[in-house]
Amino acid sequence: MNRASGKGRVFALGGVQEIGKNMYVIEYGKVMVVVDCGSKFPDENLPGIDLIVPDISGLLERRDHVAALIVTHGHEDHIGGIPYILKQLNLPVYATRLTMGLIEAKLSEHGLLRGATLNVIDADAVLDFGPISASFFRTNHSIPDCLGVVFDTPAGTVVHTGDFKFDLTPERKSQHPDLHRMAAVGEKGVLLLLSESTNAERPGFTPSERTVGAHIEEAFQRAKRKIFLSTFASNVNRVQQVVNAAARTNRRLVLLGRSMVNVVNVAREIGYLNVPEGMLIEAEEASRLPPEQVAVLCTGSQGEPAAALARLAAASYRKMEISPDDTVIVAASPIPGNERNVARIIDQLYQLGAQVIYGSGAATGMHVSGHGSQEELKLMLTLMKPKYFMPIHGEYRMLHQHRLLAESVGVKPDRIFIVGNGDIVEFGDGAAAPSGKAPSGDVLVDGLGVGDIGSVVLRDRKQLSADGILIVVVTLSKKDGSILSGPDLISRGFIYVRDSEALLEQLHKLVLSTLQELKSSRIKQWGLIKRALKDELGQYLFAELKRRPMIMPILTEV
Amino acid sequence: MNRASGKGRVFALGGVQEIGKNMYVIEYGKVMVVVDCGSKFPDENLPGIDLIVPDISGLLERRDHVAALIVTHGHEDHIGGIPYILKQLNLPVYATRLTMGLIEAKLSEHGLLRGATLNVIDADAVLDFGPISASFFRTNHSIPDCLGVVFDTPAGTVVHTGDFKFDLTPERKSQHPDLHRMAAVGEKGVLLLLSESTNAERPGFTPSERTVGAHIEEAFQRAKRKIFLSTFASNVNRVQQVVNAAARTNRRLVLLGRSMVNVVNVAREIGYLNVPEGMLIEAEEASRLPPEQVAVLCTGSQGEPAAALARLAAASYRKMEISPDDTVIVAASPIPGNERNVARIIDQLYQLGAQVIYGSGAATGMHVSGHGSQEELKLMLTLMKPKYFMPIHGEYRMLHQHRLLAESVGVKPDRIFIVGNGDIVEFGDGAAAPSGKAPSGDVLVDGLGVGDIGSVVLRDRKQLSADGILIVVVTLSKKDGSILSGPDLISRGFIYVRDSEALLEQLHKLVLSTLQELKSSRIKQWGLIKRALKDELGQYLFAELKRRPMIMPILTEV
Incomplete structure (x- = not known):
C-alpha cells in the first residue's frame, strides 16, 4: 500500500446519537487506535439491565490490528467499559495519572489489574503506533487531568477533543486548557475534528x-x-x-x-x-x-x-x-x-x-457544568480550523446544534458529518467522506452476564412487569388424555389471589372447557393445545380486566 | 350542637406532599363538601399501574353526610378521579361550563353520564349546603373557567384557591383574575387559607x-x-x-x-x-x-x-x-x-x-407556566390576609417554600400547617389547629381493576421485571415419590435458553440432587421441598450470575 495515498478511517463504537458509552476508533493501514471505552446506564426500556458497554466484535475480528486504548479522562462514560473490553482484548492502555488511578481501581474490582498493561502519560507524550502517532493537549473539565488527542497519519491529522470547557480560572494552574498548543495544532492543519457536543444547546460560556x-x-x-x-x-x-x-x-x-x-x-x-x-x-x-x-x-x-x-x-x-x-x-x-x-x-x-x-x-451558584457551552464550542472550532467536522458526544439534537455552530464559524455545510455509531468516515488526500459501516451495538450487562440478554428476554420482562404471569398446570394421562391433576392456576404480579376467587373459578372452567373441546376435535399436538389455552384465557382476561398477563400453560403427560 | 361554638374540619384526601390527585374535604356538623377529585400518574415504582385516584373509604363510611363535589377546573389532576368516585358515591357535581364539559366527556367514556347530577355554575353562584355555604372567585390558570372557593361556616371562613396565576393581560377579558372579589373576601376575614404551591420554588412573577x-x-x-x-x-x-x-x-x-x-x-x-x-x-x-x-x-x-x-x-x-x-x-x-x-x-x-x-x-418564549410564582403566591396571601394558612398542591419542598413566603408577608409561623393527606385541621372560635387523622390513601387503577393491586403483586412485578422467572416442573409418583416427569426448567425474562445450555444442565442436576437429598432425609412436606428448591437454585444463580429471578417450583403428584 502506498502510504502517502492510503486512506484513514474514523468511526464511533459508542457516543454519537447517544449520551455515554463513548468509544472511537482511528485506523490507518493495519493499525487501529481506540479512544475511550465508556459505559452508560440503561433507561426504563431495559428492565433489570445494570450497564451498557460498546460491542467490540468488529475489533475482535481484527484483534492483531488494534494497537492501543487511549483514555481522555476518568469519567464512567469514558472508562466504564474498560473491564469488559480488556477481558476480550488485552490492549495496552494509555492515560494520565488520575485517569489511570481510577482505571486501576476499576480493574482491581474486576480482578484484572495483574494482566493489564497500563502506561501513565502526560500531555507532552508522543506515542507512535506505526503510521499513526498520537500527541495531546490539556483540556479542562469537571475532573482533572483531561486530554484532547491529535492523531497524525499519512492521510492527514485528526483531532479528538475529549470532553472540555474553557475554564480560564481553574482551581489549579496545571489544569489550564492549553490554548497555545491547540492554536499550534490548528495552525499546522487539521483535516478532521471530532469535538464534543454535550452543551451544544446551551448559549453562552459555561462559568468557571x-x-x-x-x-x-x-x-x-x-x-x-x-x-x-x-x-x-x-x-x-x-x-x-x-x-x-x-x-x-x-x-x-x-x-x-x-x-x-x-x-x-x-x-x-x-x-x-x-x-x-x-x-x-x-x-x-x-x-x-x-x-x-x-x-x-x-x-x-x-x-x-x-x-x-x-x-x-x-x-x-x-x-x-x-x-x-x-x-x-x-x-x-x-x-x-x-x-x-x-x-x-x-x-x-x-x-x-x-x-x-x-x-x-x-439559582444557587453551587454547580457549574463541566462542558463548554456554545461560545466555547465555537472557540475550539476556531482554534482547530478543521477542514472537516464530525460532532461527537451527544444525542442527535446536540450534534445538530453543534453542526449549526460549526457552520457559523465557517466550516462548509457539506463538510460536516453527523454520523451514527459504526458509520465510517474515510479521510485522505485532503478530503473526508462517509464510507460504509463497521459493526457496532450495545452490549447489555446484567449481573455477571454480559451480552446474554436478548430482545426476547427484555420483551418478556416488560410484559411481566406490566401485568405479571398466569401459569396453568395440567397433568394428563398418556393413555387416554384424561386429566390426572389440575388444572391448577398460579399467578405472580397479576392479581392478588385471595381477592379473586370468582375470577379464578371462571378461568378454571375456561381451561376445562377448552381442553374438552380440543379433545373432542381430536387435537393432540401440544403446541396447538397451548396456543388455544393462551388465546382463550388471554381474550377472557383482556375483556374482563383490560390486562394482558403472560399466560403460560404447563402440560405434563405421565 | 351549638352551631356558633362548633368546630369545622378540613383535610386533604390527595394533593399535599404530592403532585396530582387533588381532593379536599371541608366539614361542619353533619355536612361534608368535597373540592376536586383528581388522578395522578404512577412513577416507576408502580409497574403496570395506569392511574392513581384518592381512597374515599372514609367518605363512604359517612356517605349521608357528603353533600356535594365542587370542581375548581378541568385538569386531570382535579377531575381524573371523578368516574371512580361517582361509581361508589353519586354526589351532585358543581363546576363551571368548560370544566363540566370535560367532566361530561369523561363520565360518558365510563358510561356514567346518565346517572350523574351535574350542575353548571358561574363565579357568581352561591351554594348552600346547610351550615356550609360556598361562594366563588374567578382565577386565571392554563385552562379557562377556574374558580377559587370561599366556604362560610359558623366556625369561620375557609378559602381554597384552586390553581392560579395572576395573568393581568389574559387572552379573554372574562378570564381576568377577580382581584376585587378576592380583596373583599380578605377584607371580610379569612380564618384559614388553602393555597396552591406548585411554583413556590420559582422566584418572580409568571409571564402572561x-x-x-x-x-x-x-x-x-x-x-x-x-x-x-x-x-x-x-x-x-x-x-x-x-x-x-x-x-x-x-x-x-x-x-x-x-x-x-x-x-x-x-x-x-x-x-x-x-x-x-x-x-x-x-x-x-x-x-x-x-x-x-x-x-x-x-x-x-x-x-x-x-x-x-x-x-x-x-x-x-x-x-x-x-x-x-x-x-x-x-x-x-x-x-x-x-x-x-x-x-x-x-x-x-x-x-x-x-x-x-x-x-x-x-429560551423560546413558546411556553409559560399556568401557576403563579413566588410574587403571585405572596399576592394571594396578601389579598386574603388569612389568620391561618395551609399550603396545598405540592411536594414537601414546595409546601415548605410556600410556608416561608407566608411568613414573609406576615402570617405567624405557628399558624402555618404543613399537613399530609388525611391530616385534619380543626377550626373554630377564631383559631385552627391540627387534630387527628381521616382515612386516606392511594387507590391503584390497573386496566378495569380498581384497588385490587396490592403490595405483593407490585413487589412480584418488580422482581419479574428485573430478573424474570424460572419455573421448575416436576411430577412425582404418589406411591413411592419417584419422579414420573421432569424436572423441566422453563424461564421467561431471565436468560435466553438457547445460549444457556450448560447453565440449564447444572440447574437440572441441582434440582435432582436436592430432591434426592430431601427424599433420603424423609422430608415429604411440599412446603419444605419447594422452599429447599428455591433456596438451592436461588443461591446457585446468585453466585453464578448475580441475578435473582423469581424461582417457582411446581410439584404435581399423580
Missing part, C-alpha cells in the same frame, strides 16, 4: 468552577451547625474547594460514600488534592465535636438510592445524622431521569428540619 | 400567556412550509392564539389527537374559542394544499408515545407527514419524568430535517 467555590465558602460561613455537601466524587477541584471552605471555617471534614473516599485517596496520593493534616475525621469522631465544627462531604448528588445522601435523608445512615438546622447543599444538577429521585431526597431533608440549598446551578 | 402568542405568531410568519405546534389541548387560550396566528398567516388548520379535537369542540360550543369559518380542515385536505398554507395543532407535547407528535416524529402517522424544512414547535415544558421521551422526539424531528423550536419557556 471557581465561581462555585465562592458560593460554597459563603454557605459554610453562614451555617450555624453541621454542614453537608453532596457532589460528584470525581470533581476533585470542587472537593478541593470544599476542603478549603472547611479549613477557613474551622471545620473538620467527614467523607461519606465509597467513591468519595476512593477518589480523595487517589487524588491526594498524586498531589491533586491538598488536605490539611488532621482535617479528615471519621463519622464517630464527628459526633463528639460541636456541630459548628463539622462538615460532611458525601456521594449521592444524583439521588442514587444506595448512596450516602439518600441514606442520610432517610435517616438510615448508622454513624451520622442530619439534625434540625443543619445545612445540606446538593452541588449538582440532576441528569435527565434522576429528577424525581433528587426531589424526593430534598423533601426528606426538609422534613428533617434541614436548611437545604439545591436547584440548578444558576 | 399573551407573551406566548407573540412568539407563536412570529414563528408562523417565518415558517416557509408546514408548521406543527404541539401543546396541552386544555390550554384553550393558547389554542386560540394558534388559531389567530394561522388566520393572520393565511393557513388552514388541522387538529390531530383525540383530546385536541374534543377540547376544541367543547370550547367552541360554549363560545370560549373563536375559529373562523372554514379554517379547520382534515389531514387529507391539507395534503392537497401548498405547504405554506397548512398549520397543524397536535397533542403529545409531553412525549406521550401514543400521541400525535410522537407518531409524526416517528413518521408513522398515516395521514400526515413532516417534511424537510417544515417547522415544529413544542410549546410545553416537560413534566419531571417526561424529559427523555420529549428529547427522543426532538432528535427524530431533526432527523426528518425539520426546524424544531423547543426547550424551556424562557
Whole structure:
C-alpha cells in the first residue's frame, strides 16, 4: 500500500446519537487506535439491565490490528467499559495519572489489574503506533487531568477533543486548557475534528468552577451547625474547594460514600488534592465535636438510592445524622431521569428540619457544568480550523446544534458529518467522506452476564412487569388424555389471589372447557393445545380486566 | 350542637406532599363538601399501574353526610378521579361550563353520564349546603373557567384557591383574575387559607400567556412550509392564539389527537374559542394544499408515545407527514419524568430535517407556566390576609417554600400547617389547629381493576421485571415419590435458553440432587421441598450470575 495515498478511517463504537458509552476508533493501514471505552446506564426500556458497554466484535475480528486504548479522562462514560473490553482484548492502555488511578481501581474490582498493561502519560507524550502517532493537549473539565488527542497519519491529522470547557480560572494552574498548543495544532492543519457536543444547546460560556467555590465558602460561613455537601466524587477541584471552605471555617471534614473516599485517596496520593493534616475525621469522631465544627462531604448528588445522601435523608445512615438546622447543599444538577429521585431526597431533608440549598446551578451558584457551552464550542472550532467536522458526544439534537455552530464559524455545510455509531468516515488526500459501516451495538450487562440478554428476554420482562404471569398446570394421562391433576392456576404480579376467587373459578372452567373441546376435535399436538389455552384465557382476561398477563400453560403427560 | 361554638374540619384526601390527585374535604356538623377529585400518574415504582385516584373509604363510611363535589377546573389532576368516585358515591357535581364539559366527556367514556347530577355554575353562584355555604372567585390558570372557593361556616371562613396565576393581560377579558372579589373576601376575614404551591420554588412573577402568542405568531410568519405546534389541548387560550396566528398567516388548520379535537369542540360550543369559518380542515385536505398554507395543532407535547407528535416524529402517522424544512414547535415544558421521551422526539424531528423550536419557556418564549410564582403566591396571601394558612398542591419542598413566603408577608409561623393527606385541621372560635387523622390513601387503577393491586403483586412485578422467572416442573409418583416427569426448567425474562445450555444442565442436576437429598432425609412436606428448591437454585444463580429471578417450583403428584 502506498502510504502517502492510503486512506484513514474514523468511526464511533459508542457516543454519537447517544449520551455515554463513548468509544472511537482511528485506523490507518493495519493499525487501529481506540479512544475511550465508556459505559452508560440503561433507561426504563431495559428492565433489570445494570450497564451498557460498546460491542467490540468488529475489533475482535481484527484483534492483531488494534494497537492501543487511549483514555481522555476518568469519567464512567469514558472508562466504564474498560473491564469488559480488556477481558476480550488485552490492549495496552494509555492515560494520565488520575485517569489511570481510577482505571486501576476499576480493574482491581474486576480482578484484572495483574494482566493489564497500563502506561501513565502526560500531555507532552508522543506515542507512535506505526503510521499513526498520537500527541495531546490539556483540556479542562469537571475532573482533572483531561486530554484532547491529535492523531497524525499519512492521510492527514485528526483531532479528538475529549470532553472540555474553557475554564480560564481553574482551581489549579496545571489544569489550564492549553490554548497555545491547540492554536499550534490548528495552525499546522487539521483535516478532521471530532469535538464534543454535550452543551451544544446551551448559549453562552459555561462559568468557571471557581465561581462555585465562592458560593460554597459563603454557605459554610453562614451555617450555624453541621454542614453537608453532596457532589460528584470525581470533581476533585470542587472537593478541593470544599476542603478549603472547611479549613477557613474551622471545620473538620467527614467523607461519606465509597467513591468519595476512593477518589480523595487517589487524588491526594498524586498531589491533586491538598488536605490539611488532621482535617479528615471519621463519622464517630464527628459526633463528639460541636456541630459548628463539622462538615460532611458525601456521594449521592444524583439521588442514587444506595448512596450516602439518600441514606442520610432517610435517616438510615448508622454513624451520622442530619439534625434540625443543619445545612445540606446538593452541588449538582440532576441528569435527565434522576429528577424525581433528587426531589424526593430534598423533601426528606426538609422534613428533617434541614436548611437545604439545591436547584440548578444558576439559582444557587453551587454547580457549574463541566462542558463548554456554545461560545466555547465555537472557540475550539476556531482554534482547530478543521477542514472537516464530525460532532461527537451527544444525542442527535446536540450534534445538530453543534453542526449549526460549526457552520457559523465557517466550516462548509457539506463538510460536516453527523454520523451514527459504526458509520465510517474515510479521510485522505485532503478530503473526508462517509464510507460504509463497521459493526457496532450495545452490549447489555446484567449481573455477571454480559451480552446474554436478548430482545426476547427484555420483551418478556416488560410484559411481566406490566401485568405479571398466569401459569396453568395440567397433568394428563398418556393413555387416554384424561386429566390426572389440575388444572391448577398460579399467578405472580397479576392479581392478588385471595381477592379473586370468582375470577379464578371462571378461568378454571375456561381451561376445562377448552381442553374438552380440543379433545373432542381430536387435537393432540401440544403446541396447538397451548396456543388455544393462551388465546382463550388471554381474550377472557383482556375483556374482563383490560390486562394482558403472560399466560403460560404447563402440560405434563405421565 | 351549638352551631356558633362548633368546630369545622378540613383535610386533604390527595394533593399535599404530592403532585396530582387533588381532593379536599371541608366539614361542619353533619355536612361534608368535597373540592376536586383528581388522578395522578404512577412513577416507576408502580409497574403496570395506569392511574392513581384518592381512597374515599372514609367518605363512604359517612356517605349521608357528603353533600356535594365542587370542581375548581378541568385538569386531570382535579377531575381524573371523578368516574371512580361517582361509581361508589353519586354526589351532585358543581363546576363551571368548560370544566363540566370535560367532566361530561369523561363520565360518558365510563358510561356514567346518565346517572350523574351535574350542575353548571358561574363565579357568581352561591351554594348552600346547610351550615356550609360556598361562594366563588374567578382565577386565571392554563385552562379557562377556574374558580377559587370561599366556604362560610359558623366556625369561620375557609378559602381554597384552586390553581392560579395572576395573568393581568389574559387572552379573554372574562378570564381576568377577580382581584376585587378576592380583596373583599380578605377584607371580610379569612380564618384559614388553602393555597396552591406548585411554583413556590420559582422566584418572580409568571409571564402572561399573551407573551406566548407573540412568539407563536412570529414563528408562523417565518415558517416557509408546514408548521406543527404541539401543546396541552386544555390550554384553550393558547389554542386560540394558534388559531389567530394561522388566520393572520393565511393557513388552514388541522387538529390531530383525540383530546385536541374534543377540547376544541367543547370550547367552541360554549363560545370560549373563536375559529373562523372554514379554517379547520382534515389531514387529507391539507395534503392537497401548498405547504405554506397548512398549520397543524397536535397533542403529545409531553412525549406521550401514543400521541400525535410522537407518531409524526416517528413518521408513522398515516395521514400526515413532516417534511424537510417544515417547522415544529413544542410549546410545553416537560413534566419531571417526561424529559427523555420529549428529547427522543426532538432528535427524530431533526432527523426528518425539520426546524424544531423547543426547550424551556424562557429560551423560546413558546411556553409559560399556568401557576403563579413566588410574587403571585405572596399576592394571594396578601389579598386574603388569612389568620391561618395551609399550603396545598405540592411536594414537601414546595409546601415548605410556600410556608416561608407566608411568613414573609406576615402570617405567624405557628399558624402555618404543613399537613399530609388525611391530616385534619380543626377550626373554630377564631383559631385552627391540627387534630387527628381521616382515612386516606392511594387507590391503584390497573386496566378495569380498581384497588385490587396490592403490595405483593407490585413487589412480584418488580422482581419479574428485573430478573424474570424460572419455573421448575416436576411430577412425582404418589406411591413411592419417584419422579414420573421432569424436572423441566422453563424461564421467561431471565436468560435466553438457547445460549444457556450448560447453565440449564447444572440447574437440572441441582434440582435432582436436592430432591434426592430431601427424599433420603424423609422430608415429604411440599412446603419444605419447594422452599429447599428455591433456596438451592436461588443461591446457585446468585453466585453464578448475580441475578435473582423469581424461582417457582411446581410439584404435581399423580
